[in-house]
Amino acid sequence: xxxxxxxxxxxxxxxxxxxxxxxxxxxxxxxxxxxxxxxxxxxxxxxxxxxxxxxxxxxxxxxxxxxxxxxxxxxxxxxxxxxxxxxxxxxxxxxxxxxxxxxxxxxxxxxxxxxxxxxxxxxxxxx
Amino acid sequence: xxxxxxxxxxxxxxxxxxxxxxxxxxxxxxxxxxxxxxxxxxxxxxxxxxxxxxxxxxxxxxxxxxxxxxxxxxxxxxxxxxxxxxxxxxxxxxxxxxxxxxxxxxxxxxxxxxxxxxxxxxxxxxxxxxxxxxxxxxxxxxxxxxxxxxxxxxxxxxxxxxxxxxxxxxxxxxxxxxxxxxxxxxxxxxxxxxxxxxxxxxxxxxxxxxxxxxxxxxxxxxxxxxxxxxxxxxxxxxxxxxxxxxxxxxxxxxxxxxxxxxxxxxxxxxxxxxxxxxxxxxxxxxxxxxxxxxxxxxxxxxxxxxxxxxxxxxxxxxxxxxxxxxxxxxxxxxxxxxxxxxxxxxxxxxxxxxxxxxxxxxxxxxxxxxxxxxxxxxxxxxxxxxxxxxxxxxxxx
Numbered sequence: 201x202x203x204x205x206x207x208x209x210x211x212x213x214x215x216x217x218x219x220x221x222x223x224x225x226x227x228x229x230x231x232x233x234x235x236x237x238x239x240x241x242x243x244x245x246x247x248x249x250x251x252x253x254x255x256x257x258x259x260x261x262x263x264x265x266x267x268x269x270x271x272x273x274x275x276x277x278x279x280x281x282x283x284x285x286x287x288x289x290x291x292x293x294x295x296x297x298x299x300x301x302x303x304x305x306x307x308x309x310x311x312x313x314x315x316x317x318x319x320x321x322x323x324x325x326x327x
Numbered sequence: 328x329x330x331x332x333x334x335x336x337x338x339x340x341x342x343x344x345x346x347x348x349x350x351x352x353x354x355x356x357x358x359x360x361x362x363x364x365x366x367x368x369x370x371x372x373x374x375x376x377x378x379x380x381x382x383x384x385x386x387x388x389x390x391x392x393x394x395x396x397x398x399x400x401x402x403x404x405x406x407x408x409x410x411x412x413x414x415x416x417x418x419x420x421x422x423x424x425x426x427x428x429x430x431x432x433x434x435x436x437x438x439x440x441x442x443x444x445x446x447x448x449x450x451x452x453x454x455x456x457x458x459x460x461x462x463x464x465x466x467x468x469x470x471x472x473x474x475x476x477x478x479x480x481x482x483x484x485x486x487x488x489x490x491x492x493x494x495x496x497x498x499x500x501x502x503x504x505x506x507x508x509x510x511x512x513x514x515x516x517x518x519x520x521x522x523x524x525x526x527x528x529x530x531x532x533x534x535x536x537x538x539x540x541x542x543x544x545x546x547x548x549x550x551x552x553x554x555x556x557x558x559x560x561x562x563x564x565x566x567x568x569x570x571x572x573x574x575x576x577x578x579x580x581x582x583x584x585x586x587x588x589x590x591x592x593x594x595x596x597x598x599x600x601x602x603x604x605x606x607x608x609x610x611x612x613x614x615x616x617x618x619x620x621x622x623x624x625x626x627x628x629x630x631x632x633x634x635x636x637x638x639x640x641x642x643x644x645x646x647x648x649x650x651x652x653x654x655x656x657x658x659x660x661x662x663x664x665x666x667x668x669x670x671x672x673x674x675x676x677x678x679x680x681x682x683x684x685x686x687x688x689x690x691x692x693x694x695x696x697x698x699x700x701x702x703x704x705x706x707x708x709x710x711x712x713x714x715x716x717x718x719x720x721x722x723x724x
Contacts, residue, residue, distance in 0.1 A: 207644065210641075211644055216709070216710050218712075227712065231673075231674040231677070231713065232673050234653060234654045234662065234677040236713065254710055254711060254712040255711070255712070256632065256634055256712055256713050257634050258634055258640070259636060262637060262710065
């Protein structure tokens with residue numbers, strides 16, 4: 201059911217981990233539904249310089265986490281906000297239909313991390 | 328050399344080489360239609376009758392009580408719908424359990440749409456239903472009790488003899504889905520008070536696509552497949568001679584080798600379970616710990632903090648075939664209803680893996696699987712946001 205690209209990415213995912221001194225952190229999903237994705241980012245001058253993920257979920261969830269974090273590194277936060285699950289799926293050369301919701305989770309986790317980053321920025325400016 | 332270890336023997340087994348050899352002549356040499364009167368047909372019928380006798384002998388039945396079907400699902404559908412519809416005038420209540428195979432549950436759901444009422448009995452945390460529960464559920468409208476002999480996910484062996492006795496005392500038909508049990512657990516339809524029983528050859532080293540419904544003589548059910556007069560005018564369709572021969576050969580061998588196979592399989596399983604529980608922290612063993620009331624082949628675990636499908640796929644990459652009760656592997660959003668019925672928390676049901684051992688598995692395969700499983704669990708936990716962060720405190724958010 202999974203293609204080779206998905207399996208290879210699942211077997212050797214990039215950017216696994218948690219950035220302790222992160223500038224933004226986002227966590228989406230829940231254990232009851234069977235998937236949780238947590239992404240932390242490091243941002244300098246509005247450019248994402250590093251991103252890491254931790255995922256509780258299926259092979260598709262892990263593969264999309266890896267691809268999504270890999271894609272946003274080097275992007276500005278505005279660019280990263282435009283990252284769609286369709287692009288993640290395209291990069292993986294397709295996912296089984298029932299797994300598409302996993303790729304949505306990756307997009308949502310990135311957005312949550314950026315939102316957190318922006319919130320912290322505005323709090324800083326507010327001071 | 329690439330490893331290929333099969334630990335999914337509850338899903339299906341390979342067809343034994345000598346079973347296959349016995350089937351082969353019935354494809355292109357003895358290919359007559361068992362219903363034909365000429366010698367081609369008669370030769371096929373001789374083989375069919377032999378197989379029927381073997382099946383009957385294996386479960387303590389008479390050959391006239393054996394009906395060949397396409398598999399376990401058909402047998403379940405036929406037994407339950409056939410009996411319920413035949414007894415509709417007498418009552419409309421059926422008793423079953425929440426952990427039945429979908430072939431039974433969905434058949435009951437279908438009957439509910441026809442106006443039947445179905446009681447789905449709950450099970451305890453080990454997966455057992457009791458005869459007392461069954462008895463308490465009986466009403467004056469009850470026409471059928473159907474309880475599985477052994478569960479496919481957690482391997483629980485239900486007290487069918489006691490349940491059968493309750494059914495008999497109340498003069499209610501008793502059907503059991505014995506698809507997981509035949510060949511693995513001794514069954515005697517007379518002593519076990521069974522009126523109808525479903526089985527499938529591919530679960531005991533026979534071919535796929537051939538099943539049996541045992542129906543005690545005197546039990547009236549509606550015919551299921553309309554057409555010709557095969558199977559004493561109860562199940563139309565040209566008899567699947569090679570499949571039937573395979574069923575006969577497989578059940579004869581499975582019953583003869585049952586003790587030997589179970590000793591070997593249980594030894595592998597028990598060692599595997601012991602090592603997993605000793606070496607992996609935060610693991611739940613699902614189902615009963617009373618190994619005498621559990622299929623020798625079955626081990627079912629939930630690995631905390633990680634999800635079942637990713638464990639399955641990781642083991643797959645390591646050349647090990649298992650199955651999972653996670654929602655992701657079934658394609659639905661809900662994890663295994665069997666595990667949830669046993670009270671396994673939903674997060675843990677998502678992280679469940681079934682290892683089912685077979686007669687050809689080896690000690691060396693168990694060792695290799697353990698080694699790979701430790702690596703897989705460690706790697707996925709390293710990746711999990713639920714691991715470490717919640718260590719020592721609340722485990723799940």
